[in-house]
Amino acid sequence: MANKKIDKKNISKLLKKWSQEFSVFVPSLENNEAIMAEWDGKDISFLDWYRNTVKPPKANFLPLMEKLFSFKKRKGNYQIEVPPADKSKQLIFGIRPCDARALTILDMTFTDAYEDPYYLARRRNTVLVGMTCTDPYDSCFCTSLEGSPSDAANVDLMLTDIGDSFLMEAVTDKGKKLIASASELKDATSADESKATEVKDAAASKITRKIDARDIDKKLLASFDDKDYWEKVAAKCISCGICTFLCPTCYCFDINDEMVKNQGARFRNWDSCAFPVYTKMPMENPREEKWHRIRQKVCHKYEFYPMNFGVIACTGCGRCIRLCPVNWDITQALNSLPVKV
Amino acid sequence: MTVTDISQRKRFLAEDNIYLPHIVVIEKIIDESPGVGTFHFNFKDEKLRKEFSFEAGQFAELSVFGVGEATFCITSSPTRSDHLECAVNRVGAVTNALHRLGVGAEMGFRGPFGNSFPLELMEGKNLVFVGGGIGLAPLRSLIWYAIDNRDKYKNIDIIYGARSPADLSFKYDLESWGKDKTVNMVTTVDKGDKSWKGREGFVPTVLEQAAPSAKDAVAIVCGPPVMIRFTFPVLEKLGFTPEQMITTLEKRMKCGVGKCGRCNIGNLYVCRDGPVFSYAQIKNFISSEY
């Protein structure tokens, strides 16, 4: 089926149509912080300022905090109640290729051996409308990790900005269904197609930050015990949770109970391997020191995930570099590994 | 060392939700040593009470609603499954809350999780159990299992130690194992008191003196991390190969199903790829991480 095209001015009509069936999430500014939030029905100014969100779209699937179940205690015995499955159908408009690929990487953990009902209920009810990254940051390095600013593999429908309109490539059946009944679309001409390719190549060439990801897992395994190296790399880290909370491929969570009088609930909330209490046991803490924790963060993504799932758990979105209070840069840590395999 | 496949563990998920606990009721609490109590409990749901089964070495997540959840190995043997037993060492928020519960109180139960001891590997072999302090709890499940299937295993050596005589757990079991002719047991304490007549010394040194033969034997080790770190070299000196050395490890856990990310040693998750490992599996990560 030939690609479609939509003029930018018709975007809000399209979003309105989709809003009947989905709750539509678009990039929005909240106190000058870009996040994915429910569309207010008219504002599409994000088409001008949007580059990428601070909080990744993973937050729509693994929220900052969510109630797993609630419990009531009546005369010593407990009733447990699971909240009804999240039936709301989501549509995330404008997700970048790196964040979409990150969701695919998260799926591996949340379906491996045991299925996570909460994450998967939302994931299976969500349609992803991706948007080619025309303006990558200087901290982006997706091209070093088999990704690209226009990689459409993990979205249902891909939009590419070709001037005053968007080229629309339906990738999955869901994507085809999305644009099947839309009236505002025109067929894309070959000029549009070549303009899109031009835009995509231009975007990819803007990315200057690189890492050599070949055999990175073997290099890390070889330098796993190089205490001096990891201490040097970890020296300036302040062990806060920014790089992990705002990373699209980080999924670690904590489980905590809340209870007032005899009613309560069990919550799941984000947790970080950067925090010392993350692995703290009453008698000892295997990752007491900062260099243990920094090593765990890097090796989990670039060594353990490849060993378990055959894919590097990082999509080069650059958030951890942009948002780190001390500008700790994972690409520098990886490029200066002491071991050459 | 995945002896049991995952599907065996998923048979008892509540509403197919890996985070949802069943309700269990405490039937008896035995004080083992200062701060350690063994909780005997059973499912409130009749059907589960009959159907529930597990394998020696697996663990469960016990919850005190409103306080939280914690990981406990199932210390009773699969062969005696009229009820379940977990040993609770009073060290943190959940364990303290558990100790405040009385008989008849309700708890949450998720499980069974993790793999189990490698029964095929151990069949027809000499078994050498090396336990320290409350580390005897997971071994106890396997010891009773082996004794209840005595013909499947050659001789059984148990080397068990604790900080002081009062800290010895499951004294009543130690007694019956002591009387059992087919079991050769050595108990030691780091430092004895007036009434202590038995041996004194750390478990690794006592193990070295007992010097069980490594010939077609399997060593199963569990205790505080420092004891494990010193026991492996001794076993190696006695001729045990890394594949013959089995241990069950303890880590901070929250989900118990390999999702929350914290209990890893290298790429292995202790809650799902373990807790039972052979030393061969974790050798290259264990030195610096454990």
Place this chain on the structure above:
Amino acid sequence: MSEPQLVGFLCKWCSYAGADLAGTSRKKYPANIRIIKVPCSGRVDPLFILKALRLGFDGVLVSGCHPGECHYQTGNYRARRRIAITKKFLKYMGIEPQRLQASWVSASEGGKFAEVVTEVTKDLKEVGPNQLFTDERQGNGTKAA
């Protein structure tokens, strides 16, 4: 209107003894106060005050020995500075000032203790229930601070 609940951190050497004396000499004072004995008014960490408000208590009273009479010499001097700072900061946060009150009550001042508790309870009735950590805190007629 439900009775206000008040937490009293009383230093065990003076104010706690003063409260005892109020009891033994049958001084009448409202029963809204829940007393927590602390070794010294200097022991009271602002965290205790905020945690009490978080748990839903309507007010907190910190009471210790008069300056100069502290069993540990300087404990109440430190409490004085810490409470002064805490009061100003909680007011800036938007918490009604009547919710944190402090007093010097010596072991012999049973009467004063009863007075203080009566006055604080009156203030708390005036300021209304503690909705700080609930979701529906509107302007419930409290005077603009």
Place this chain on the structure above:
Amino acid sequence: MEQKLRDEAKALLEQGKVDYIIGFEPGSLKFTTTPLITSNPDDIDRLVINPFIVNNLSKFLIEIEGRVGIVAKGCDSRSIVSLIQDNKVNRDKVIILGVPCPGMISLNKVELLAGKSRDEIDDITRDGGKIVITVDGKKKDFPVTEVLYDNCLGCELPTPQEYDVLLGEDSALVTDRAASRKKIEELEAMSPEQRWNFWKEEFSRCIRCYACRNVCPACFCERCFVEEAEPRWISPVPQWQDNLLFQTVRNIHVAGRCTDCGGCERVCPANIPLRALTREMYDIVDDLFHYQAGTDKDASPLLTAYELVETEDTFR
């Protein structure tokens, strides 16, 4: 000034006077710098001094054993003094390389002025009271006070008071105290309910990453009350009630230690105006006790000192 720093630092290392040098090196992104912690003299040439050395490095002194040479701006050196007062840092083990601070440039403010993100700006340079921003070749200049961090605008001591080597003459920092307290004035104009609801909204966006606490040199407890499980003071689940309680108590705990270096507000990924709390506490401490954090290394910390008769006695 930069060259003097490098010479001093290299000399200190090579003569074995210090085991480590802590300073700033160019960051991996434009217009940023990153802390450099090294004992290797070859790294010294990477040390820089420019308008983007924003971090307060003093907290690293707690973690690093041995003698340390540290680059410190006005607020940083006050934080070091405050740590010395609290016996967390030993004065004899620290060589302070004082930097008279011209005021740090806030990239958020520059981005708002230029309408461009950081990596799309060609150049940002200072000349005297002006800041020149070059975007797509076009130069635009603004008064410096429009791009300095709010805390720099309210800074009373830009030149370090406590130092071993002062790397330049006194700073000519142009301050604008009103601009520095703008957010606080806005809040003080509100009614108590409005103020409380303002913080309720702000802290419902807090993701509990603890960057504000971990970057703060005044927050150095080994075990913070938020990590206590027995008793559990606040819930690890980041609901607004507990986020707000955490910040309120944190601010009271750092009273008399906070030197208004602005680190908390700078690092917050949710852009919560935390300085409207810390600066308010800084001013409360100044009004009530005329106490300025980190200005006298022999003075006992604010909350351990006392006067027989205090100006403010709020006890009945």
